[in-house]
Amino acid sequence: MIAWAFALPFVLLFGAFTFIPLVSSFGMSFTDFHSSDVQTPFAIDFVGLDQYVKLFQTPQFLRSMWTTAYYVIVGIPLTMGVALGLAVALNSGINRFRTAFRTGFYTPVVTSIVAVAVVWRFILQQEGPLNTVLGLVGIDGPDWLNSTTWAMPAMIIMGVWRNMGTLMVIFLAGLQTIPTELDEAARTDGAGPLKRFTSITLPLMRPTLLFGAVLLSVWYLQFFEEPFVMTQGGPLDATLSVSYFAYKQFGFGNYAFASAASYVLFVAIALLSMVMFRALRSKK
Amino acid sequence: MTRRSIVYLGLVVAVVATLLPFIWMLLGSFKTQGEILRNPSGFWPQAPTAGNYATWFTELHLGQFFLNSVVVAAVTVVGNLLFCSMVGYALAKFEFRGKRFIFTLVMITLMVPGVVTFVPLFVLVAKLGLTNTYTALILPFLTSPLGVFMMRQFIADIPDALLEAARIDGAGELRIFARIVLPLCGPPLATLGILTFLGSWNNFLWPLVAAQTQDMYTLPVALSLYSTGQIATQYGLLLAGSVLVIAPIVLVFVFLQRYFTQGIATVGVR
Numbered sequence: 001m002i003a004w005a006f007a008l009p010f011v012l013l014f015g016a017f018t019f020i021p022l023v024s025s026f027g028m029s030f031t032d033f034h035s036s037d038v039q040t041p042f043a044i045d046f047v048g049l050d051q052y053v054k055l056f057q058t059p060q061f062l063r064s065m066w067t068t069a070y071y072v073i074v075g076i077p078l079t080m081g082v083a084l085g086l087a088v089a090l091n092s093g094i095n096r097f098r099t100a101f102r103t104g105f106y107t108p109v110v111t112s113i114v115a116v117a118v119v120w121r122f123i124l125q126q127e128g129p130l131n132t133v134l135g136l137v138g139i140d141g142p143d144w145l146n147s148t149t150w151a152m153p154a155m156i157i158m159g160v161w162r163n164m165g166t167l168m169v170i171f172l173a174g175l176q177t178i179p180t181e182l183d184e185a186a187r188t189d190g191a192g193p194l195k196r197f198t199s200i201t202l203p204l205m206r207p208t209l210l211f212g213a214v215l216l217s218v219w220y221l222q223f224f225e226e227p228f229v230m231t232q233g234g235p236l237d238a239t240l241s242v243s244y245f246a247y248k249q250f251g252f253g254n255y256a257f258a259s260a261a262s263y264v265l266f267v268a269i270a271l272l273s274m275v276m277f278r279a280l281r282s283k284k
Numbered sequence: 285m286t287r288r289s290i291v292y293l294g295l296v297v298a299v300v301a302t303l304l305p306f307i308w309m310l311l312g313s314f315k316t317q318g319e320i321l322r323n324p325s326g327f328w329p330q331a332p333t334a335g336n337y338a339t340w341f342t343e344l345h346l347g348q349f350f351l352n353s354v355v356v357a358a359v360t361v362v363g364n365l366l367f368c369s370m371v372g373y374a375l376a377k378f379e380f381r382g383k384r385f386i387f388t389l390v391m392i393t394l395m396v397p398g399v400v401t402f403v404p405l406f407v408l409v410a411k412l413g414l415t416n417t418y419t420a421l422i423l424p425f426l427t428s429p430l431g432v433f434m435m436r437q438f439i440a441d442i443p444d445a446l447l448e449a450a451r452i453d454g455a456g457e458l459r460i461f462a463r464i465v466l467p468l469c470g471p472p473l474a475t476l477g478i479l480t481f482l483g484s485w486n487n488f489l490w491p492l493v494a495a496q497t498q499d500m501y502t503l504p505v506a507l508s509l510y511s512t513g514q515i516a517t518q519y520g521l522l523l524a525g526s527v528l529v530i531a532p533i534v535l536v537f538v539f540l541q542r543y544f545t546q547g548i549a550t551v552g553v554r
Binding site for chain 1 (some may be wrong): 288295303378386393401404405407410507511526534
């Protein structure tokens with residue numbers, strides 16, 4: 001009784017604004033619910049798997065799956081590599097300015113994507129600062145956000161910049177659990193820095209690295225904010241992700257179709273996390 | 285050159301590269317429109333002016349957006365601290381029917397993409413007649429599965445003997461929660477409070493849909509609409525707006541960063 005009293009406010013709020021929407025989104029995806037039906041619920045029909053079938057016949061949706069996969073497959077290793085590099089550098093026995101460095105690398109994580117987009121749009125212009133810098137080393141930079149080839153790499157660069165701080169902090173915590181005696185023993189045995197990294201640090205960091213990969217895949221599969229504020233999914237749908245596709249369909253009033261698309265994404269996220277958690281557990 | 289100085293050199297280059305967009309944003313916000321157009325890649329402002337900031341305060345209603353952001357964030361933070369610790373206490377220290385169900389559900393929703401609940405949430409809020417109110421901006425975020433998870437984990441480690449002793453002394457459950465459990469929860473509450481504030485302050489997709497008139501816009505919504513609308517090409521003004529949006533959060537972060545990083549290191553959140 002008392003326990004339920006403590007749980008009640010959460011249960012009510014969570015039920016109304018998370019659980020019921022979650023279930024009704026699932027139900028909705030098997031109907032033909034459109035925004036024009038909000039006032040006339042009796043006009044809604046059950047259509048079985050029609051929305052899902054239509055989804056996989058829609059070239060724009062299939063393309064958005066590729067775009068999302070591109071972001072995940074290139075973005076995750078890149079983000080993890082940069083974050084691990086930063087964490088190892090910060091953990092290499094330096095003491096001065098350590099907090100300052102950590103603060104600096106983490107700052108992009110806490111800043112609003114809308115504000116950041118304003119400055120990044122400018123940085124990525126044809127005549128912008130990035131291409132000016134590239135020009136100094138003889139590279140003729142592209143018009144990043146208006147190129148179907150270069151818009152995605154630009155999104156990935158932004159993604160790495162915005163997420164490396166989080167992963168760096170997680171990896172730092174992982175590195176600090178590795179006993180220094182191990183490293184010193186290997187050093188006395190004559191192992192070089194690279195050898196020590198690959199045969200001590202990496203194996204012991206395995207659970208942390210996998211945890212980081214799971215987190216990133218949950219976030220990166222939902223790839224949405226960068227294209228939303230930077231390119232509106234363009235040019236020519238080159239940065240239109242699955243989340244963005246669903247959001248656009250919501251905007252057109254195709255509520256059932258949008259729900260179906262979002263459930264495909266949910267299933268993908270759940271499956272991928274499950275596979276990764278299994279890998280994490282089996283090798284522990 | 286020693287190994288250590290190479291590490292330092294690398295870190296300095298990397299941190300400058302990371303912060304360059306912010307430095308450039310800050311410097312650009314003091315430039316006039318003419319200067320930015322003449323020299324888009326210029327660094328130092330030739331004739332620094334605070335005019336862009338003045339425009340935000342006088343013509344672009346910054347005060348209203350700021351107030352909205354603060355109200356929404358403050359209520360959201362208080363709600364999360366209270367409700368997440370209450371249910372966390374129930375899940376950690378009591379046996380009751382439905383406990384496993386609630387906990388499993390909380391864990392599952394940690395993985396649910398935002399778009400999944402977006403449509404029904406919008407329909408629900410519209411049906412309740414709440415669109416364009418503070419209630420619509422706040423209510424869906426008043427609790428978070430992540431907060432519940434954090435509080436449950438922490439409260440589970442509080443020794444049962446402590447609570448039993450209070451019960452024997454005749455303290456009521458509400459009193460035990462308020463006088464014993466909550467005061468011990470300082471660190472996780474601080475982390476949860478800061479993460480919730482951060483999430484609320486930067487949240488923009490839901491407020492963009494739920495707030496429909498200018499008097500309800502939060503800061504990111506206003507900046508987002510201005511940057512695609514009426515001042516889309518006035519870069520100095522947009523950069524000043526960006527500085528105004530991120531300055532409060534960066535200040536909070538620099539002074540309280542311990543709590544940010546603790547939260548991430550323990551539960552892996554942002």
